[in-house]
Amino acid sequence: MIFDTHAHYDDAAFDEDREEIFARFPHAGIGMVCDVASTIPSIDAVLDIAHAHDFIVAAIGVHPSECEPMTGEQLDRIRDLCADPKVVAIGEIGLDYHWDTPDRDLQKEWFEKQILLAQEVKKPIIVHSRDAAQDTMEIMKKCRAGRTGGVIHCFSYSLEMAREFIRMGFFIGIGGVVTFKNARKVKEVVAGIPLEKIVLETDCPYMAPTPHRGERNSSLYLPIVARQIAELKGTTADEVIEQTWKNAHLLYMMNETGENL
Numbered sequence: 001m002i003f004d005t006h007a008h009y010d011d012a013a014f015d016e017d018r019e020e021i022f023a024r025f026p027h028a029g030i031g032m033v034c035d036v037a038s039t040i041p042s043i044d045a046v047l048d049i050a051h052a053h054d055f056i057v058a059a060i061g062v063h064p065s066e067c068e069p070m071t072g073e074q075l076d077r078i079r080d081l082c083a084d085p086k087v088v089a090i091g092e093i094g095l096d097y098h099w100d101t102p103d104r105d106l107q108k109e110w111f112e113k114q115i116l117l118a119q120e121v122k123k124p125i126i127v128h129s130r131d132a133a134q135d136t137m138e139i140m141k142k143c144r145a146g147r148t149g150g151v152i153h154c155f156s157y158s159l160e161m162a163r164e165f166i167r168m169g170f171f172i173g174i175g176g177v178v179t180f181k182n183a184r185k186v187k188e189v190v191a192g193i194p195l196e197k198i199v200l201e202t203d204c205p206y207m208a209p210t211p212h213r214g215e216r217n218s219s220l221y222l223p224i225v226a227r228q229i230a231e232l233k234g235t236t237a238d239e240v241i242e243q244t245w246k247n248a249h250l251l252y253m254m255n256e257t258g259e260n261l
């Protein structure tokens, strides 16, 4: 079965038909989804969705493009909510210099504090990093992010960087971008790293694969991504789906009945 390791079903884009999409999961082979928070208010929505469905787990944290001046209470709240058995990771956290707002120092502060929080609560991290490779690597090394490991989601850097993150104990998240015609770098990464280090993700409602590029994305399109990865690795889509299912359970420290280990 397919494990979508990164989705945003709390997004308003799904308000009309969220449950209808979920109802199609069994037929499409979607077995498990991690719904990922991006702001403090979104954490409640993510947890509500996870609690209402046994095939959904949650990641909680603050996205670099969404961080506001930090208060101690916000971090305390994330820490407290980690006691919830549905919470499998801290995320998404990281650095985004593409939009370059808010201020880089504020992004770095949230990133570092959430990495350390993840170590305190012993959860893996989901890292969002865009146009910020060097600073991301530097902070992760400084904070010893390999202590918890996690995933570099929507990976957009070089094969060399992918190998370095893997050496630190991280999985590489691959989604719709790998199907884009001009995605030479991501294809090179997929071909060059072991399948044992890849996890599938949508980042839905964003990042729909070709031929749905630009449309609203959902986990239902992940078989397309699995087929593209299989082609790049000279294997079958079934093998990709089976291996990435195992990888995702290792990533989120879950056993295959969905319980936290």
Ligand code: NI
Pocket: 006, 008, 036, 092, 203
């Ligand atoms: Ni995301």
